[in-house]
Amino acid sequence: MKFFLSIVVYALAILATTAVCADPPFTCQNGRDAVALQxxxxxxxFTKPCPTLNQIACDGDSTAKCTPGADGNNVWSIQPCAATLKCFALPLVNKAGTSVTCDTQADRDDRVNRALATCPKKKKRSMRMRKI
Structure with a gap:
């Protein structure tokens, strides 16, 4: 009886861990969206008027935000990142979406790669030889 209870407790622990550790359904798409946005x-x-007020983008090592211009046209306001950082689109972790921020290349690569690693693998086609 003790053995049976031990097995049940062990199985429940595995199931609980699996449920908690499963990737959210939006993780893969967030990675894809971050790559596309970048x-x-x-x-x-960035020298021309921007189309959408409050839009945020990356201009190399700077963030750019679409703000109202004095002439009535929206303009890009450029804010440089810190010396060791660059501007990147990153996948969000806790909900669907992306963020645009200054980060290190290594952290950006890690976040995007972890998100893309959750994407379903494409099935490989079998290569059959045709007789001629």
């Missing part, structure tokens, strides 16, 4: 920054011309 790529989209390359297309922005």
């Amino acid at each position: 790529k989209s920054f390359a297309k922005i011309d």
Whole structure:
């Protein structure tokens, strides 16, 4: 009887740990969104008016926020990151979405790689030889 109870307690502990450690369903998408958002920054011309008030983007080693300009057009307000940091789009961990902030390249890579590691693996096609 003690052995049986030990097995039950052990099994419940494993199930509880598995449920707690499972990745949230949004983790993979957050990683993909962060990569896509980072790529989209390359297309922005920060010398031209910005389209969306309060939009935040990266301009190299600086963050850029869309603010109202004196002439009525929205303009990018550029804020440099600290000397050892760069601006990155990062996947959020606790909810769906991304953030734009100054961070180290190593931390950015770690966060994005951990998020993308939760994505379902694509099934490999079997390579069959065709007879000619």
